[in-house]
Amino acid sequence: MSTDYVLQTTDLRKEFKGFTAVEDVNLNVRRGDIHALIGPNGAGKTTVFNLLTKFLIPTSGKILFNGQDITTMKPAAIARLGVIRSFQISAVFPHLTVLENVRVALQRHEGNSFHFWKSEKVLDKLNDRAVELLDDVGLAEFANSKTVDLSYGRKRALEIATTLALEPELMLLDEPTQGMGHEDVDVVADLIKRVSKDRTILMVEHNLHVVSKLADRITVLQRGAILTEGDYDTVSADPRVREAYLGVEEGEEVPGQSAAAKASDSKDVQEATA
Numbered sequence: 001m002s003t004d005y006v007l008q009t010t011d012l013r014k015e016f017k018g019f020t021a022v023e024d025v026n027l028n029v030r031r032g033d034i035h036a037l038i039g040p041n042g043a044g045k046t047t048v049f050n051l052l053t054k055f056l057i058p059t060s061g062k063i064l065f066n067g068q069d070i071t072t073m074k075p076a077a078i079a080r081l082g083v084i085r086s087f088q089i090s091a092v093f094p095h096l097t098v099l100e101n102v103r104v105a106l107q108r109h110e111g112n113s114f115h116f117w118k119s120e121k122v123l124d125k126l127n128d129r130a131v132e133l134l135d136d137v138g139l140a141e142f143a144n145s146k147t148v149d150l151s152y153g154r155k156r157a158l159e160i161a162t163t164l165a166l167e168p169e170l171m172l173l174d175e176p177t178q179g180m181g182h183e184d185v186d187v188v189a190d191l192i193k194r195v196s197k198d199r200t201i202l203m204v205e206h207n208l209h210v211v212s213k214l215a216d217r218i219t220v221l222q223r224g225a226i227l228t229e230g231d232y233d234t235v236s237a238d239p240r241v242r243e244a245y246l247g248v249e250e251g252e253e254v255p256g257q258s259a260a261a262k263a264s265d266s267k268d269v270q271e272a273t274a
């Protein structure tokens with residue numbers, strides 16, 4: 001197994017009472033990439049995500065992190081290795097301030113190894129790091145605001161800060177822009193781009209605008225299996241993807257695609273389905 005890949009799966013499979021939700025998926029996530037997992041409803045994205053984050057046990061197949069077999073590890077164990085699922089385990093406490101929330105996350109991370117938070121000096125250091133993280137996600141000026149008073153987009157930014165506090169090598173994002181308005185979507189997308197430096201991100205994302213903007217590589221799932229992979233231009237120009245995933249009707253917009261590509265694609269789809 002190459003060290004160019006942070007995460008790899010081999011023939012990953014999940015059956016629910018005889019129904020195969022994930023079928024022999026071989027996923028290769030390159031170090032440093034933002035890798036997006038997309039696909040139509042019911043394609044198996046959430047199931048794959050839950051397998052990778054250990055919320056589900058695979059029926060068969062393997063999951064490797066930096067070449068190490070993590071297939072049977074518990075969520076807490078892979079978190080210690082640096083595989084962190086955001087928006088799930090990084091609970092944010094609404095009635096703490098923004099700064100306090102990041103400090104709690106930092107304490108939790110450090111607390112894994114030793115109980116040092118009794119020392120004043122270390123508490124100061126913790127504060128400095130918390131302020132730094134808030135700065136990274138553009139929340140410095142909200143440090144003393146109550147978390148409950150933040151806008152939705154800023155809460156997401158805070159969740160990202162609390163995830164970063166755990167020093168993830170691989171960050172797993174489950175639909176990070178779900179339920180957001182246009183403005184917040186762009187803010188969070190920019191933020192993901194910013195925090196992707198020096199780490200790898202695997203995200204399930206429905207918003208194709210976000211995928212086109214962020215993803216270095218995209219894996220398209222359909223009926224539990226990988227349909228195709230590539231960068232956004234390659235994947236979005238693939239007539240099978242347009243048909244299967246996008247369900248694109250004639251004349252419908254696919255973000256980032258040229259009119260010429262669209263015209264030829266819709267013809268292909270018509271021919272394929274004729």
Ligand SMILES: Nc1ncnc2c1ncn2[C@@H]1O[C@H](COP(=O)(O)OP(=O)(O)OP(=O)(O)O)[C@@H](O)[C@H]1O
Binds near residue numbers: 040042046
């Ligand atoms: N616990 C379960 N028991 C039985 N079937 C399941 C279970 N979880 C998922 N499935 C089935 O597996 C298939 C894949 O579901 P999954 O939720 O992974 O798809 P998805 O790509 O995340 O879809 P969506 O875009 O709607 O979120 C679906 O047909 C779903 O009904």
Ligand SMILES: [Mg+2]
Binds near residue numbers: 045046047
């Ligand atoms: Mg899902």
